[in-house]
Amino acid sequence: MTDTATTPTPDGSAKGNIRCVLVYPAFNRIWHWSQAGSIFLLMFTGARLMGMHQILSFETAVTVHTLTALALLLLWLFATFWLFTTEAWKQFIPKTEGLFRVMRFYAWGVFHGEEHPYRKSYKRRHNPLQALAYLAVKIALFPAIWVSGLIYLGYGLWDDLDNASFLLQIVANIHILSAFSIAAFVVVHTYLLTIGHGFLHHIRPMIFGFEKVELTAEEEAYFMADMPERLRTPRH
Amino acid sequence: MRIRGMGVAALVSAAILWGGAGWAQSGEETTVPAAAATSASTAISKSTADHSKFEILKQNFKSGPEVTAACLSCHTEASNQVMHSIHWKWDYEQPETGQRLGKAHTINSFCGNVASNETRCTSCHAGYGWTDVRQPAPADPARVDCLVCHDKSGQYTKQDNLAGNPPLDPVTPGAKTITGADVRPVNLSQAAQSVGAPGRENCGSCHFNGGGGDNVKHGDLSSALIHPDLATDVHMSADGANFTCESCHVSDKHVFAGSRYATNVTNPHPDMAPGAARDVASCTSCHGEKPHPDTSVSHIKLNDHTDTVACQTCHIPSFARGGVATKTSWDWSTAGRLDNGKPISMEGYTQGNGKHLHTYLSTKGDFEWGENVVPYYAWFDGQVEYTNTDHTIDPSKTVDINIIHGNSEDPKSRIFPFKRMEGRQAYDTEMNRLVMSNVYGPTTDTAFWTNFDWTKSIKAAMDYAGLEYSGKFDFVDTHMYWPITHMVAPAKDALSCQECHSQNGRLANVAGIYMPGSGPGIGGKLGMVMVALALLGALGHGGLRLMRRARGNGGAHHD
Structure with missing residues (x-):
């Protein structure tokens, strides 16, 4: 019980205690980093297939790209199952509350020494803009790239259609556009890690799982009684 | 293949009989019938007839x-x-x-x-x-x-x-x-x-x-x-x-x-x-239609290609291999140049096996040669049309001596390799038709190879063939397409994917196909702009934060 200071929320009211909690369980972290690694590999091999570099042979790139995509698809199935069975999916429900304040912060406050307006809570570890962005990635970009990718991969099953080459061209362009959209997401996602307490500060919880979040008195009591291993004396 | 199968069967039976003969001669116990052993006491021929024994x-x-x-x-x-x-x-x-x-x-x-x-x-x-x-x-x-x-x-x-x-x-x-x-x-x-x-x-x-x-x-x-x-x-x-x-x-x-x-x-x-x-x-x-064993992603992908790309396209990476060059260009229009009335011959090309080849002959004109030549690729359904002497040609363009049929929409067509021969040959400038020529005839006064006179040579051939001819001629550039199907290389020498899957790859001029790897396309270009904007945004935003922090106006970095 060393760090139980009560911190004011942006609107000034005190809601709970800041505790170091296991916010990202092991599966969550494995999911995130395998996804990150796979996306990097897919970007790298995909760029080769597009002809942006020649570091690998086309054949190797096709093989790695296909196998990585299929493995990631499997992981994605597991993750979806995990999200819905652990209620973790609720983290991604968009909320407009506080959205404007976050947007105002990135556009103005960050240049004027203001604090980030959002405080992570156990049930809500993403700020409203973040949750909205992740949801968009999950329901628009990822399905776009998976569906176009699977149709692309299965070309042999539909290449006897009329205009198959033209259709393939459309599918390929959708696939490539989705890939670049994800790349743009990765750029912004990575950049935003530099805001606030800094890059490493943001990365650490995604590696070790623990992060300082605000707990309500009920949550804190629940953790202390039922899941004490999820609470930790914070390293400061 | 049936013939080959029979050949193998014959060889196997011959080997068995041979073996039998060997055993019989070595005096070991054997179950080979005596008759077979006797008739097989010398090497037997594969054929049932020895033509050197026919009296006739x-x-x-x-x-x-x-x-x-x-x-x-x-x-x-x-x-x-x-x-x-x-x-x-x-x-x-x-x-x-x-x-x-x-x-x-x-x-x-x-x-x-x-x-x-x-x-x-x-x-x-x-x-x-x-x-x-x-x-x-x-x-x-x-x-x-x-x-x-x-x-x-x-x-x-x-x-x-x-x-x-x-x-x-x-x-x-x-x-x-x-x-x-x-x-x-x-x-x-x-x-x-x-x-x-x-x-x-x-x-x-x-x-x-x-x-x-x-x-x-x-x-x-x-x-x-x-x-x-x-x-x-x-x-x-x-x-x-x-x-x-x-x-x-x-x-x-x-x-x-x-x-x-x-x-x-x-x-x-x-x-x-x-x-x-x-x-x-x-x-x-x-x-068969699925020639690559389904043991890897690339093999499965290659089998996907067989309804579009002929086997020859990948498995004959170049032709005129093995040290013997092929003629790639023949310009008849320069034929007939003489040196003090005597025919000229020049040998300007040495092929892989060391043999010198003509690059100019007064009888035939200028030649070019090539070895390990990269083919020309086109859709091909197997049907070939010829520009014969009754076809009207457009002499302002290169004339296709033969026209390769096939297109991307036809399920029987494949992208196929060809030798594209470049020619320059005579045509009738009034009628716009290709003409025939009489080149051979050591004792005639019309044959080009004897007299070096196109006027007589063409007239004689056209008269001989009974074809209409205005008497006026010139030379036109031509292409002739020769399907490439022999000289299949070992699998390790087959084309790698990027020979075609790249910008300006081997199939860059083949119509009606989408070639992954040939360039970014509209989706790629839009995407690149998007990523560039994201990067610019991050750089601009970050740069502004750094400037503000340097001036002591924060930057929201505190610890």
Whole structure:
């Protein structure tokens, strides 16, 4: 019980205690980093297939790209199952509350020494803009790239259609556009890690799982009684 | 394949009998019947007939037809079969276009035309003495040349200007054979007693030397295929399948599978087991539609290609391999230049096997040669149309001597490799038609090779063929397409994906396909702009934060 200071929320009211909690369980972290690694590999091999570099042979790139995509698809199935069975999916429900304040912060406050307006809570570890962005990635970009990718991969099953080459061209362009959209997401996602307490500060919880979040008195009591291993004396 | 299968069966039985004979001789106990052991006491021949034992062949033949007459005394139907083949007729009606094709009618970008040049051109006819292609080949069954295909003595040949007849004692000094060698008198009796199934040398004596020399015409058919190493041809190399021509070009009643006028790019009998006997010389006849074993992602992907890309496209990375060059360009318009009234000859090209090749001849004009030539690629459904003397051409453009049919929408078409021959040849400037020319005729005053006068040469050929001609001529650039299907390389030398899947790859000019890897496309370009904007945004935002922090205005970094 060393760090139980009560911190004011942006609107000034005190809601709970800041505790170091296991916010990202092991599966969550494995999911995130395998996804990150796979996306990097897919970007790298995909760029080769597009002809942006020649570091690998086309054949190797096709093989790695296909196998990585299929493995990631499997992981994605597991993750979806995990999200819905652990209620973790609720983290991604968009909320407009506080959205404007976050947007105002990135556009103005960050240049004027203001604090980030959002405080992570156990049930809500993403700020409203973040949750909205992740949801968009999950329901628009990822399905776009998976569906176009699977149709692309299965070309042999539909290449006897009329205009198959033209259709393939459309599918390929959708696939490539989705890939670049994800790349743009990765750029912004990575950049935003530099805001606030800094890059490493943001990365650490995604590696070790623990992060300082605000707990309500009920949550804190629940953790202390039922899941004490999820609470930790914070390293400061 | 049936023939090959029988060959294997015969070899196996021979080996068993041989083994039996060995046991019998060593005196060990054996279950081999005594009769078999006795008859197998010497090496047995694969054939049931030893032609050196036939009395009728032990005569002093004075001419080719005399030999044929002797052959026909047993093989009574052979000439009739041959006379129904294109090897004999040089006449072919294209079933799809209805065009009259065959050597007797078509124009090519090499020596041009047969009419009026017969005794030279018909030196490669599978017969004796066809001196006028305006008429069908001679009707006399004895005029079929059995030996050119069946001689196994290795010394039978045809002289290059005797309308198919062999050089006989006494030979004309300085004369050449159809392979370009100096003539030696042929021993017809020895040839007749040696006969057997056609080998590479037999087919090759004509087909390797089309267009007037080794590999001049086809690009993928040269003397390099007589004893090829594995890298030159996996099918014909002794280290590979050791095929003869007939392993693929199976014959039925002396008619052979394979055609340059109407061929099968795909396998029309997919229901037949791979390798089963059929009259189609296509890769898929033996290898099937899914030739790559489904053991890796790339193999599965390659099998996806077989309905678009012909096997040859990847597996024949270049033609004219094995040290023998092919003629890639022939400019007739420069022919006729003389040095003090004497013909000029220049040898400006040395091919892989060290042989020097002509690059200019007063008789023929300028040539270019190439080895390991990258093919030209086009959609091909197997059907070929010819620009004959009755077609109107557009002389302001390069004229296609033959037109390759096929397109991306047609399920029977494949992207196929070709040798694209570049030519420059004579046409009628008034009628805009290709013309024939009389080039051969040592004693005439019209033949170009004797008189170097185009006006007389073209007029004589057109009159001879009975074709309309204005009397005015010039030369036009031409292309002629030769399907490339021989010289299949080992799998390790097949094209890698990026040969085509890249910007300006090998298939860059082939219409109607989407080629992954050929460039970013609209999606890629939009995407790149998006990523660039994201990067700019991050840099701008970050830069502004750094500037504000330097001025002590925060930057929201505190600890």
